[in-house]
Structures are given as C-alpha cells and as structure tokens.
Amino acid sequence: MRRRRLAESVSAAVLGLALGVATALAQGAGNEASTLGLPLPEAPALRILAGDATPPQLDIPAPPELVLDLRPSGSDSAPELAAPLEAGEIVTGAISTTPRRELEEPFLDIPAPELPPVDPALTAKPTPEAEPQLARPTEPLITPPTLPEVVVALPPGLELTGRIAERAEEALSVPRLAQRERADILAAYAANENRPFWIEGKGWSAAGKLLAAQLGRAGQDGLRPADYALPAFEASDKDRLAEADVRLSALAVLYARDARGGRIDPRRLSKMLTPELDLPSATEVLSELAGAADPGLVLAAYNPQHDGYRRLKAKLATLRTDKEEVPSVRIPAGPPLRLGMRDQRVPLVRARLGLGASEEPVFDRSTATALAEFQKQAGLRADGVLSNQTLAALGSPPATRLESDIVAQMERWRWLPADLGASHVTVNVPEFRMRMVHDGKLVHETRVIVGKPETATPIFSHKMEYVVVNPSWHVPPSILKKEFLPGLANDPNYAAKRGYVVTRRGNSISVRQPPGERNALGWVKFMFPNDHAVYLHDTPNRRLFASNRRAFSHGCVRVENPFALADLVLGPEWTNERLKRLIGSGERTIRLPKPLAIHLVYDTLVVNEAGEITTFDDLYGFHRLVRNALEQRS
Structure with a gap:
C-alpha cells in the first residue's frame, strides 16, 4: 500500500x-x-x-x-x-x-x-510554387492607414536663438554703455531664452519699427541721432539679424539713460552741481519696452515731461525750421565796444547784423539796439555791448549758437526728478527768484538773494522738513576758516564784539550767533538737511533785495518775505500772525505737515507759453560748462 x-x-x-x-x-x-x-x-x-x-x-x-x-x-x-x-x-x-x-x-x-x-x-495565402513556411512573413499582413502629414511650426525667433547667444557680446559694444547695463541686457535675453525682441521673420517687427523710429527722432529732444545709429543688415543674414536685435536693445537702453541725464556727469563739471540723477537700469528699460504696445512712446517718455522742457523743445524745432542765411563776416578781436565809441570794426558789426552802412565808424544807438536783440536771441546778456562773448557768438550763425544754448538748458532739465511734486518750491538761481506751487498752481513768488560767484549756491533737489523760528546761526566751517579764525588770531574779542559766542572743545572751535535782530538768518529758516549745509532763511539786511543782481550770500538762499512762505508751507494751523508772535521767545522748531519738494535750479534760458525766450546771466558759468561738455562729446 x-x-x-x-x-x-x-x-x-x-x-x-x-x-x-x-x-x-x-x-x-x-x-x-x-x-x-x-x-x-x-x-x-x-x-x-x-x-x-x-x-x-x-x-x-x-x-x-x-x-x-x-x-x-x-x-x-x-x-x-x-x-x-x-x-x-x-x-x-x-x-x-x-x-x-x-x-x-x-x-x-x-x-x-x-x-x-x-x-x-x-491568413497568409501560400504561393503555389512554395510550401508554407513557419517563419514570420517579412511583409505586413495588414496595410497601415495613411497618416496625415505633420507640420511642426517653430516658435517665432527660435531660429535666431543660437546666433543671439553667439553674437550678443559683439552687438553690445556700444560706446558709453557701461558693463553693468551690458550684463543686464544679456540677462534679459537669457530670461527670454535668447529669442529676439524686435526681429520678426527677416526684418524688424512692428514694435521694432516703432522703437527704431523713436531713435531716429533723438535730435528733436536735443540728443545726437548719431549716438543711436542702427546697423544695416541683409534679411538673409541671420547673424546680422541677431546682432541687430541685440544692438537695438542696447541703443534703446542708452537712449533712455541719456534722456534722464546720463550723457554727462554734473558732479564732474562742478562740486556745486549735485543733482540725484534717476538713471533707469537696462532691466527696467527692456521690461517696459518689451511689454508695451508702442515701445517708441514709452522710450520718448524717458525725456522730461515738464512744461518748461516742452517749450524749449518746441523752440528748438522752430529754430531749425526757420534757419536763415546770414552774411559770413569775420570781426577781428578788440576791446569791448559801447554806445558812442569809434572803432574800425563798426562797419563789420553792422554788416553782420544786417544793418546798412554808416557814414562814420561810430557805435551808434541803432547798432547797439540791433546787437542787444542779437544777444537776446543768442541767450546772452542783452546789454548792447560788443564783449568777447558776444564777438564769439557773432562768429557763428545766431540760430546755431542759440540751438546749442537751448540744448544745454534742456540737458539741465534732465537733472530734475520726473515728478516735481504737486506742491513744491523752486528757486531759479540765475533769476534770483523763488516760486511756490500748490496743487499744480503758482501761489507765491518772491525775490531771493543767492550765493556769490566764489560761494555759489549749489544745484540739487531735496525735501523741506521743518521750519525754525528764532534760529541760532552756527558759522559754517568755510566761513569760520576764512573770516573768524584770522580775526580771532588778531583779536581774541573779534567774535564777541559782533555778538557771536565762541565755544572751545580741545583744539576745536565753534562759533554761534544767538537769535536776535542781528542774526544772519533773521527770524526764520527753512530746513532741508543736505551735504552743502544750505537752506532758505530770512535776513536782517533787507535793502539788498532792491538790487538787480542779488548774489551776496555765502551759498544759502535769503527769502524776501519769509513769513508769507512759512504761512504756505506750514498750513492753515500756523498763520502769519501766529508765527510772528513767536519772535523773540526762544528758538522753536515746527515740522511741516508732510515733506515738501524743493528744487534749486539753474535756468539761464526760459521759454514762455508764447514761445518767447528770456535769458539770464550765466552767474556761475554752469551753463557754459554744460554746453561745452555736450559740444566736446559731439
């Protein structure tokens, strides 16, 4: 079992x-x-x-x-x-x-x-000539269906990506374009997968054409079109197409920075020119342009949009349109000519001004009047005197000289913030005048005293923060070194005799003037703390406001009617009467309801709404420095 x-x-x-x-x-x-x-x-x-x-x-x-x-x-x-x-x-x-x-x-x-x-x-049918084979047939038993034709469309510009990556460095070799901006442009293309921004097919896209057209209009804003010249390219040359796309981006960035004042550095012209330029980065420019329906308009908006700038721009266009042929006359150098003087150059001056011949070579009233009109159009002091500056201007067509002056003044408008502030204070130093705008309307205007040529009032923008009533004056280091220290060396009581208090701390000395009638700041000062230690203030010496050329201070701006200004900047709570009741009661600081923009500007040419030009003396030579710097760059 x-x-x-x-x-x-x-x-x-x-x-x-x-x-x-x-x-x-x-x-x-x-x-x-x-x-x-x-x-x-x-x-x-x-x-x-x-x-x-x-x-x-x-x-x-x-x-x-x-x-x-x-x-x-x-x-x-x-x-x-x-x-x-x-x-x-x-x-x-x-x-x-x-x-x-x-x-x-x-x-x-x-x-x-x-x-x-x-x-x-x-079932595979065996042929009569051959026996069935066990091997798998080589031909398919079922005929495959006909597949539709597949067309793969590449994204626009994809064929240029490799070339843009290769040619970008060479395309960015634009004069005055800093390395930082070049790196930002490369980063912008990398973020866009090296696809073109402005090339479409074999030429400029619609956006690229609008952008290129604005670069071509650079001269209308006082810029040099040659600085933004676009490269020529063949539609079939993809390397040149890639370079052109990157170059257009680079030129647009350069234009935007130039429009904001990047052509010259004011601080290199003078230590008293210290505006804070708002230069856009390449990343900012390209991001705004690439996403705009009309990048040309966006690029143009980098130029100042202030009324004063627009009127200058319109005047520049008129001058270039209405250029007249003038006689080519060379006037020799010599001493200044004034009314009533005799000189052999008078007939040449009259010929240059388009006047008829005179019997005697006398600098008569008709000659002086015509010369004054020429000076006015050329942006010079219209005094009718043939000075060396006027003689140099006569050596070139009046329109050409005035054009360069307008361009230089337009350049100084680029130093200002894009937004001046709905309420702001402006001091035009060459004009010796201050204006206050409230909610876009002019509400106050008065005369001011500015710095002497050797102690120039600086040019910059800032924010007014507070007002001091019954201020003490602390003598600034520059005045202390030039005036008080030599005086104290000769007389230990030099400061005390003038009502100043001297404080010694070791080897350092400070000098202060207490509040009072004789105080250099008067009864009130308007503070906007800055590196130059300047501000607006009252003055005990009011008779100086009667002068036409009011350049008497050490750099600060003296206001003719400071209490009227204080009434406006401090608001309705602090009336003129209330402020005056504080006089003599000790130093008092009052803060503004909110900071107020203040602009110290240097406008030697002003165009009014009727298109008429008013010129002011180049008090410190700043206008000449700017004009020469632009001409040298050209």
Missing part, C-alpha cells in the same frame, strides 16, 4: 506537469497559427502508466498519443522497491512515445484543446 500511494503521488505530479505543458503548447500553437495563418498540427494524446492498477478508460478521439511510462525500461510492471524511499530520493522512469496500443496497464487520455477559428482575412 505504501508503495502504491507513493506511485499515485508521483503520477499525480507528473500528470499536472504534463497538463500544463500540453496547455501551453496548445495556446502557443494557436497564437502562432493565428499570426501566421497556418493549419494547426494535431496534438498527441497523453497517456500515463503508473503501476499495475487499471484506471477507468476515457475514450477521447485523438491522433497518436504521448505515453508517459513511469516503469523502468524493459519492465512491464512496477518494480519492487528494495527499501522505503528516503527524503530527497528521486524515482526515475522512462517516457515512451510509441503509438497507442492495447495495454493492460492503466492510462489517461486527455482531449486536444479547442482553438478559436482563424480569420481568413488574416
């Missing part, structure tokens, strides 16, 4: 294995046949003989069968085991594939698996 159970177990295991193999073969054959379209071979029947037991016989029609014989070779019955099987022992036998015959041994017939019918359309 033990041996029989062992044999039955082995038989069952082998039977399971055989069933698995047969099924896999059947499925594989079916799949292959389905693929190749070949008739399936008949599967052999499986017969298993295990010992001398006679199992029930299943009649399964099948072709020659596979007989699995577990008996030893040459034996008709199960062998007798000499000893019980141990764990790990293997019982071996022989597999017979002989055709089915009548045997007394037990057997198991397994029917062949049923396969699905093969679609005739997928």
Whole structure:
C-alpha cells in the first residue's frame, strides 16, 4: 500500500506537469497559427502508466498519443522497491512515445484543446510554387492607414536663438554703455531664452519699427541721432539679424539713460552741481519696452515731461525750421565796444547784423539796439555791448549758437526728478527768484538773494522738513576758516564784539550767533538737511533785495518775505500772525505737515507759453560748462 500511494503521488505530479505543458503548447500553437495563418498540427494524446492498477478508460478521439511510462525500461510492471524511499530520493522512469496500443496497464487520455477559428482575412495565402513556411512573413499582413502629414511650426525667433547667444557680446559694444547695463541686457535675453525682441521673420517687427523710429527722432529732444545709429543688415543674414536685435536693445537702453541725464556727469563739471540723477537700469528699460504696445512712446517718455522742457523743445524745432542765411563776416578781436565809441570794426558789426552802412565808424544807438536783440536771441546778456562773448557768438550763425544754448538748458532739465511734486518750491538761481506751487498752481513768488560767484549756491533737489523760528546761526566751517579764525588770531574779542559766542572743545572751535535782530538768518529758516549745509532763511539786511543782481550770500538762499512762505508751507494751523508772535521767545522748531519738494535750479534760458525766450546771466558759468561738455562729446 505504501508503495502504491507513493506511485499515485508521483503520477499525480507528473500528470499536472504534463497538463500544463500540453496547455501551453496548445495556446502557443494557436497564437502562432493565428499570426501566421497556418493549419494547426494535431496534438498527441497523453497517456500515463503508473503501476499495475487499471484506471477507468476515457475514450477521447485523438491522433497518436504521448505515453508517459513511469516503469523502468524493459519492465512491464512496477518494480519492487528494495527499501522505503528516503527524503530527497528521486524515482526515475522512462517516457515512451510509441503509438497507442492495447495495454493492460492503466492510462489517461486527455482531449486536444479547442482553438478559436482563424480569420481568413488574416491568413497568409501560400504561393503555389512554395510550401508554407513557419517563419514570420517579412511583409505586413495588414496595410497601415495613411497618416496625415505633420507640420511642426517653430516658435517665432527660435531660429535666431543660437546666433543671439553667439553674437550678443559683439552687438553690445556700444560706446558709453557701461558693463553693468551690458550684463543686464544679456540677462534679459537669457530670461527670454535668447529669442529676439524686435526681429520678426527677416526684418524688424512692428514694435521694432516703432522703437527704431523713436531713435531716429533723438535730435528733436536735443540728443545726437548719431549716438543711436542702427546697423544695416541683409534679411538673409541671420547673424546680422541677431546682432541687430541685440544692438537695438542696447541703443534703446542708452537712449533712455541719456534722456534722464546720463550723457554727462554734473558732479564732474562742478562740486556745486549735485543733482540725484534717476538713471533707469537696462532691466527696467527692456521690461517696459518689451511689454508695451508702442515701445517708441514709452522710450520718448524717458525725456522730461515738464512744461518748461516742452517749450524749449518746441523752440528748438522752430529754430531749425526757420534757419536763415546770414552774411559770413569775420570781426577781428578788440576791446569791448559801447554806445558812442569809434572803432574800425563798426562797419563789420553792422554788416553782420544786417544793418546798412554808416557814414562814420561810430557805435551808434541803432547798432547797439540791433546787437542787444542779437544777444537776446543768442541767450546772452542783452546789454548792447560788443564783449568777447558776444564777438564769439557773432562768429557763428545766431540760430546755431542759440540751438546749442537751448540744448544745454534742456540737458539741465534732465537733472530734475520726473515728478516735481504737486506742491513744491523752486528757486531759479540765475533769476534770483523763488516760486511756490500748490496743487499744480503758482501761489507765491518772491525775490531771493543767492550765493556769490566764489560761494555759489549749489544745484540739487531735496525735501523741506521743518521750519525754525528764532534760529541760532552756527558759522559754517568755510566761513569760520576764512573770516573768524584770522580775526580771532588778531583779536581774541573779534567774535564777541559782533555778538557771536565762541565755544572751545580741545583744539576745536565753534562759533554761534544767538537769535536776535542781528542774526544772519533773521527770524526764520527753512530746513532741508543736505551735504552743502544750505537752506532758505530770512535776513536782517533787507535793502539788498532792491538790487538787480542779488548774489551776496555765502551759498544759502535769503527769502524776501519769509513769513508769507512759512504761512504756505506750514498750513492753515500756523498763520502769519501766529508765527510772528513767536519772535523773540526762544528758538522753536515746527515740522511741516508732510515733506515738501524743493528744487534749486539753474535756468539761464526760459521759454514762455508764447514761445518767447528770456535769458539770464550765466552767474556761475554752469551753463557754459554744460554746453561745452555736450559740444566736446559731439
């Protein structure tokens, strides 16, 4: 019994294995046949003989069968085991594939698996000349459908990205464009994946044309069009297209910075010219231009938008349109000519001014009047005197000289903030005049005294923060060094005799003038702390306001009616009467309701709404410095 159970177990295991193999073969054959379209071979029947037991016989029609014989070779019955099987022992036998015959041994017939019918359309038809082959056909059995044509459109400008990356450095070699701006432009292109900003197809895009057109109009704003000349390029030359795109960006950045006053550095002209220029970065310029519907208008807006600047611009256009031919006359140098003087140059002067000949070479009234009119148009002091400056102006056409003067004045407008403030105070130093604007309207105007030529009033913008009533005056270091120290060296009581208090701290000396009638600051001062230590203030010496040329201070600005100004800047809470009641009661600081913009400007040419030019003396020579700097750059 033990041996029989062992044999039955082995038989069952082998039977399971055989069933698995047969099924896999059947499925594989079916799949292959389905693929190749070949008739399936008949599967052999499986017969298993295990010992001398006679199992029930299943009649399964099948072709020659596979007989699995577990008996030893040459034996008709199960062998007798000499000893019980141990764990790990293997019982071996022989597999017979002989055709089915009548045997007394037990057997198991397994029917062949049923396969699905093969679609005739997928069956490869063998040719008559050749027998069916089991290899997979090389040609596809099913004709693939016709696929639509795929067109890949590259993003605009993608074909220039590589060239822009290669040519950008060379395209950015623009004079006066700093390395920082060049780096910012490269970064802007990198952020745009080196795609062009202004090139579309084989030329400028609509935005690029608008931007290029504005660069071409640079002369209308007193700038040099040659500084922003665009490169020529062939539409088929992609390298030049890439360079042109980057160069246009660079020129636009340069234009924007020049429009804000970047052409010259005022501080290099004079230490008294210290405006804070608002120069835009390349990143700011390109971000604004690239996102604008009309980048030309955006670029033009970097020029000053103030009325004074616009009137100068309109006058410049008129002068260039109405240029007249003037006689070419060379007038020799000589001493200044005034009314009534005789000189052999008088006929030449009259010819240059378009006057008729005179019987005597006398500098008469008609000559002086015509010369004064010429001086006015040329932006010079209209005194009718043939000075060296006037003689130099006569050497060039009047319009040309006046053009350069207007351009220089336009340049100084670029030093001012883009927003002057709805309420602000302006002091025009060459005019000796102060104006206050409140909510866009002129509400106060008065005369002022400014610094002497050797102690010039500085030019800059700031914020007025507070007002001091009954101020003390601390003598600034420059005056202390030039006046008080030499006086104290000669007389220890030099300061005390003049009402000043001297304080010594070690080796340092400070001098202060207490509040009072004789105080140099008067009764009130207007403070906007700055590096020059200047401010607006009252003065005890009011008779100086009667002078036409009021340049008497050490740099500060003296106001003719300071209490009227204080009434305006401090608001309705501090009336003129209330402030005056504080006089003599000790120093008092009053803060403004909010800081007030103040601009110390240097306007030597002013154009009114009617287009008429008013000129003021170049008190400190700042106008000449700016004009010469621009001409040298040209």
